[in-house]
Amino acid sequence: MPTRYAYHPGNVAHSNAIEVADTMPLAAESLGIELVPLDGATSCGAGIIRQANADLQVVLNARTLAQAEAMGLDIITPCATTAATLHEDLTSLRTNGKLMAKTNDILERNCGLTLTGEVNVHHILHVIVDELGIDKVKSAVKNTFEFKIAGYYGPNIQQEGACGGDDVFDPDYLEQVIAAVGGKPVEWSSRTHSVGVPGIFSEEKTVMKQTAAVLADAKSEGAQLVVSACNLSHMLLDVYQGKAGKTTGQATKVPTIHLTELLAFAFGHHIDRLAQLRTRVLVIGD
């Protein structure tokens, strides 16, 4: 019996992080998760819209949450920023009756929707460990990863109430998944540090230092591969890793993929991409 969720691909999965959009359905299929498209969902705002108008972001996200409620489903997403932002706004609505009433008034008039607050938001990582059980991953593995892998959480999902049963400050769910696919989890302290995605355009110098520090920490602990639980951080950790290294003079080059890629490859999907990744990690290195 598949577990059904309303599927929010998360930020930039339609463009810059298209590999997440590629691999999430495949990973879900192998895990017995049925993804029901949430085609009306907008971007969560990624901490940006609220800088212009906090109430506007709440209403836009309430619309997304109400759509899932109308489907009778909880939301699942592979993006840590989306999971955390939706969760934060949902918590604000649940705990602030005036905000909920005002939001519902706008939703009803503009969309014909009402939010009760019964819906929940889950990152796929927490669905795997808390709902399915890590044995589900182990039993679905066809290709193992024999690398030293650093799991990157970022700060967004490591918030009280947003990280399932994991520890906010000393998490280990990613390490459990990495071990389940045959990898060797790396212990490193920067795994919940921010790489500064919201500041990439305006504070690039600082963000490059943040990104370089995270990547250099992973490398110094022996990581051969970094796996990110966030679409946006993934983009920064990979696309900008060369620039971060040049800016800071630190060793930053290390193959970086998203959690859904790790899962899909381990479950036997896109074996050509896995072959390229193996070559990248084991032959070419950084």
Added chain:
Amino acid sequence: MSAVVKVWIDDGCITCDACENICPEVFHVEDDSCVIVDGVNPSEWGDDIIEAADACPVDVILFEVAGGDETTEGEAPAEVAVEAPATAPAAAAEPVGDGALDAVMAGDRDLHILFGSQSGNAEGLCSMIAKKAADYGLVGHVHDMDGFDLGRMAGMKRILIACSTWGEGEQPDNAEELYIAAKGSGKILSNTHFSICALGDTSYEFFCQSGKEWDEVLETMGGTRIQDRVDCDVDYDAPAGIWMAEALSRIACVDDSGTFQEDLVAEMMAHAAGDSASASSGDVAIVAMPEIQLLANIFRYDADTGETGSDAWAFSIPGHYSVLDLLRTLKATQDGSLTFRDGAVDDPTTGVCVNGRLVLPGMTRLCDVVRDKGDGAQIRIEPVAAYDVIRDLVVDYSSYDNLRAASKPWFVGGQREGTFAGTEVIGTMDAVVSTELHASNDIASPQLLHATSDAVPYNRSYMGPAIVSHLWNRSCDPRISDKSRTAIIEALADTNGVKSETDIASIHRQGSMGANAAKSVLQAKTAVLSHDGYNGRHGKHVWWYTWSIKSSGKVNETTLYRTVLGPMGLASNALSGVSARMIFGFTRTGRPMFNELLGMVAPPAGIGKMPKQFNSAVENHHEVISIFNEMDGRF
């Protein structure tokens, strides 16, 4: 005397002579190993054999006590460099039925507590022990060592001693005579369990010498040490408290016959915790928590040598003790050179990072922060990352102090309407505004809040979330002058102001203090963006991101890269390889190439059709436009 029936030497002796020095009747060190002296009867030298095994640096002295228990002393996990546990893991003991505990608590329950005191500290401590003893079903009797009849000790089953050290390692005046008598008394204690709390001062050469002498002499008299001695520095409350809890838990399990019922220690501890859970200590009730067998990993930095690393210690400590108690205990009992900021429990400058969490150590219970991932409870304590480290856990707050001074944090009031309050006109404030201001300003430690931002360590000019929150809350205060409010907004809009914060999520995750500050930082950002007319890269990023959501419901990176970065920014990305990684698929794992290239070159130049990934819209997109139109006409 301990009944040792067999003793032998394992492989690995380093011929250090320690054992032969302690007991030449049993041990003889030859060129390549120690050997047991031929024909020796180990039962005659039980205590000396155990002492030698204790002293052996490589733990090769093995022995067997009556009943067949084979023992090695001082073992530590090979893969972790830790000090040997100070006490046995009491929590691991299997509780037995109530009947057994009832039995041990029947009969003689006298506990004799002797103090050797010069200034009164040891005497006060003994009074506290006597009071606490009742929780363990013991009847405490406090004795001044002065004039105490040594012969009475022979009939005592349970003895605890607290003794200070005077001058250059001398016994206190009231203890001198009794100590001299005890040294020459011989083995008069055949059925006595004891433990020692030594009070001293690490600035003296003979630290805790008197307590050490009592520990040695009671053993020589034939007593059985039931709990390791604790050596306390000037701040003795925490280590003495831990010793008291452990010593009472164990000595209370000495039954009427004088036999130590070790299996009952865990149950005794729980019994005492239950009895004392509702008791008050001073004005604040303390809920006693079970002991934690803990591996503490502490960051170390020596400024003289520039060496960094960490030290690990394993020991047992009550769960309700604070992180500050832990640090004080480690300093007093393990390493006097361990350096951290000590002070009142709510001292804002004492902050440390515990298992990734920024806390004030005096206000944080160990049971709330230790982590057990299946290999035992662990705690990792590091200095807060936003500052330069001076030594170990002590950081230099001058960078924060300078930023705060530069922010002109003082209040400049303005004229406003008042209310006649009977005798004079006074200013009033709306209750809601007042409550919000008080809540926003409820910051336990601005120094710690400054460190919650992950941007601060990489941009030391950024004023940081603590100063941003302070300034923003001040600007919201209705009592402030208009001129001052404008100056604050301009300071926040400055290069090193709130726009330097790269990710509020890092601040938000650090408890209620962080969540409050994150709210203030966000509101401050909104205010300065509006003040600046959404100019500059930060303003354009927010403006065009929001605009693209209205346009399609999805974030449009093409728009962002073009409008925010401009030609110079795009050129920088092209030269640094960012654009190439985007174009060719940044994961390099075979995903479709040229996906972003289409976005970068096609729209809005008008050549050909806009790629699908950029011109698709979410379902019922008109609803999104309608919400925007109602809530924010700027977009």
